[in-house]
Amino acid sequence: MTKAELVDQITRKVDGLTRTQVDVLVGTVFTSIKDALTVGDKVEIRGFGSFRLRDRAAREGRNPKTGEIVKVPAKKVPFFKAGKELKELVDS
Amino acid sequence: MRKADIASLIHDRHGIPKREAVNVVELILEEIKESLAQGDEVKIAGFGNFTVRSKRERKGRNPKTGEEIGITPRRVVTFRASPVFKQSVLDATEVSR
Numbered sequence: 001m002t003k004a005e006l007v008d009q010i011t012r013k014v015d016g017l018t019r020t021q022v023d024v025l026v027g028t029v030f031t032s033i034k035d036a037l038t039v040g041d042k043v044e045i046r047g048f049g050s051f052r053l054r055d056r057a058a059r060e061g062r063n064p065k066t067g068e069i070v071k072v073p074a075k076k077v078p079f080f081k082a083g084k085e086l087k088e089l090v091d092s
Numbered sequence: 093m094r095k096a097d098i099a100s101l102i103h104d105r106h107g108i109p110k111r112e113a114v115n116v117v118e119l120i121l122e123e124i125k126e127s128l129a130q131g132d133e134v135k136i137a138g139f140g141n142f143t144v145r146s147k148r149e150r151k152g153r154n155p156k157t158g159e160e161i162g163i164t165p166r167r168v169v170t171f172r173a174s175p176v177f178k179q180s181v182l183d184a185t186e187v188s189r
Contacts, residue, residue, distance in 0.1 A: 001127040002135050003135070014112070016112075022116070025102055029117060030138070032097075038180050038183075039184065042093070043094070043098075048121050053185070087169070090128050090167050
């Protein structure tokens with residue numbers, strides 16, 4: 001399912017909102033999650049899961065073209081952990 | 093941030109009645125869950141992809157007792173943030189470092 005298909009589904013299921021309006025709302029939902037994480041907040045949605053930032057340690061990598069060793073600094077990456085209900089749904 | 097906060101944001105930003113905003117947020121989450129439950133991946137451009145991965149059976153250990161136990165094969169959800177998402181996190185966290 002893509003974002004466009006998700007928007008189609010929601011439009012079908014709600015009354016009084018156009019597809020364009022739903023598209024904007026769906027956009028806001030994902031943007032708000034992204035924004036929360038970028039300011040260091042975490043997002044916890046019961047039954048679905050939680051989004052937070054995870055630390056990645058610094059490491060040595062290689063430039064695959066030249067073989068040269070490069071230092072990759074420590075960084076933070078978005079991380080999603082599925083909630084209990086979602087885990088069970090997927091694994092049944 | 094929780095579900096209610098996302099709904100409030102939709103209400104504030106788009107003037108959608110609170111109850112309807114909650115409804116839309118819940119519908120979105122339900123659709124994603126249903127799709128994943130069917131083993132279908134969910135791709136949200138600019139945000140990331142949720143995929144269902146099958147894990148083989150493997151051996152694990154009870155971390156408390158050290159006892160070896162079998163971990164049954166299972167299906168799990170993984171999320172890969174889009175490059176845009178990762179980059180905005182990098183930009184934000186590098187500035188505050």
